[in-house]
Amino acid sequence: METPPDVDELAPPNRTLMGPGPSPVHPRVLRAMSTPLVGHLDPSFLDIMDETQELLRYAFRTENQWTIPVSGTGSASMEAAIGNLVEPGDTMLVPTNGYFGGRMASMAERAGGDVVEVDAPWGEPLDPVDVQDAFDEHQPDVFGFVHAETSTGAKQTNVPELTDVAHSHDALVVADTVTSLGGVELKVDEWGIDVAYSGPQKCLSCPPGASPLTLNDDAMDKVLSREEPARSWYLDLSLLEGYWGEERAYHHTAPITNVYALREALRLVAEEGIEERWARHERVAGALKAGVEAMGLDLNPEDDYWLPSLNAVRVPDGVTDSDVIDFLLDEYDLEIAGGLGDLSGEIFRIGCMGHGAREKNVTFLVSALADALDEQGADVDVNAGPAAVRDAF
Numbered sequence: 001m002e003t004p005p006d007v008d009e010l011a012p013p014n015r016t017l018m019g020p021g022p023s024p025v026h027p028r029v030l031r032a033m034s035t036p037l038v039g040h041l042d043p044s045f046l047d048i049m050d051e052t053q054e055l056l057r058y059a060f061r062t063e064n065q066w067t068i069p070v071s072g073t074g075s076a077s078m079e080a081a082i083g084n085l086v087e088p089g090d091t092m093l094v095p096t097n098g099y100f101g102g103r104m105a106s107m108a109e110r111a112g113g114d115v116v117e118v119d120a121p122w123g124e125p126l127d128p129v130d131v132q133d134a135f136d137e138h139q140p141d142v143f144g145f146v147h148a149e150t151s152t153g154a155k156q157t158n159v160p161e162l163t164d165v166a167h168s169h170d171a172l173v174v175a176d177t178v179t180s181l182g183g184v185e186l187k188v189d190e191w192g193i194d195v196a197y198s199g200p201q202k203c204l205s206c207p208p209g210a211s212p213l214t215l216n217d218d219a220m221d222k223v224l225s226r227e228e229p230a231r232s233w234y235l236d237l238s239l240l241e242g243y244w245g246e247e248r249a250y251h252h253t254a255p256i257t258n259v260y261a262l263r264e265a266l267r268l269v270a271e272e273g274i275e276e277r278w279a280r281h282e283r284v285a286g287a288l289k290a291g292v293e294a295m296g297l298d299l300n301p302e303d304d305y306w307l308p309s310l311n312a313v314r315v316p317d318g319v320t321d322s323d324v325i326d327f328l329l330d331e332y333d334l335e336i337a338g339g340l341g342d343l344s345g346e347i348f349r350i351g352c353m354g355h356g357a358r359e360k361n362v363t364f365l366v367s368a369l370a371d372a373l374d375e376q377g378a379d380v381d382v383n384a385g386p387a388a389v390r391d392a393f
């Protein structure tokens with residue numbers, strides 16, 4: 001059969017990805033993805049699995065034996081965490097300060113759990129006092145929070161205080177670290193996080209497809225002593241244990257190429273050093289922040305909980321966010337995003353993640369954004385932004 005005439009060779013545009021993810025992929029990761037496939041039980045692949053797990057422990061700052069890439073995107077590792085930990089009749093406490101707390105609630109309900117909420121405005125972290133009050137009132141079994149809220153650009157501070165509250169009430173803590181792993185300080189063991197899930201296409205700069213997950217022994221004990229099996233067969237951790245644990249028996253075919261990619265992305269993390277990597281994100285995103293502020297724009301979250309990996313910049317008066325976003329895509333091949341939910345139309349979301357957290361990208365972004373806003377007639381100082389970025393570097 002001939003190729004249908006209207007289907008041409010794949011030629012996607014060459015975008016600079018500075019939105020909420022996916023982030024730009026490192027060339028070494030792309031190269032790893034073009035290496036030959038082996039079987040998911042090939043002895044050489046078993047070694048690759050071990051190495052990937054070890055590298056994941058390093059990035060998560062954990063000794064957890066049970067640390068794996070889950071097949072699928074960040075939502076798959078999220079559902080593996082919540083769907084296994086929450087049993088029918090359990091109560092899960094979730095945050096309302098961003099989009100992803102809502103997704104946690106949906107997943108907990110589908111797992112048969114009851115959902116209770118702890119509130120904070122979009123763009124602010126949870127206050128440990130409010131978490132304490134919610135625990136006293138509801139006695140939840142599981143508490144979820146979002147470390148790096150990609151919808152608001154706010155970082156959850158005081159994490160050890162939150163986990164202390166939960167543990168003093170015999171609850172387990174699940175952390176969404178999708179936009180922090182590999183980009184923002186995260187210490188799973190030291191901070192007392194029982195379960196953390198993440199995604200590959202944010203600060204790890206890897207294509208979506210195999211998503212990090214780690215559980216400590218307390219969490220795994222709860223999962224392995226469930227009265228009824230998890231509702232998802234595919235994400236049932238007691239079954240996945242057979243493949244990623246000692247036994248190495250078939251459960252489902254691992255996304256081999258995505259595991260190659262994740263391994264290479266994590267090798268880059270280890271080569272750079274996790275702390276150096278956090279510092280780089282802070283320095284490079286700091287220049288971005290200085291640039292947009294010098295232009296006359298404001299970041300949405302307060303400085304105390306600014307999230308370097310996702311910069312939420314307030315849309316200036318008289319400007320329609322989508323016009324700016326479209327202009328950047330059309331004129332500069334540059335992707336940024338608008339706000340979601342409560343912040344829809346209010347903010348631009350500018351990612352500074354992994355291979356995108358580089359001087360070159362930020363220099364390009366700030367001058368392109370100045371041009372786009374000027375084009376829209378916004379009252380911005382077009383030259384001050386790029387100058388501030390130059391000074392910062």
Ligand SMILES: *Cc1c(COP(=O)(O)O)cnc(C)c1O
Pocket residue numbers: 021073074075076078100146148149150151176178179199208
């Ligand atoms: C991106 C993201 C997710 C979901 O990941 P997908 O890869 O889109 O499934 C979950 N939580 C946060 C905070 C995210 O940024």
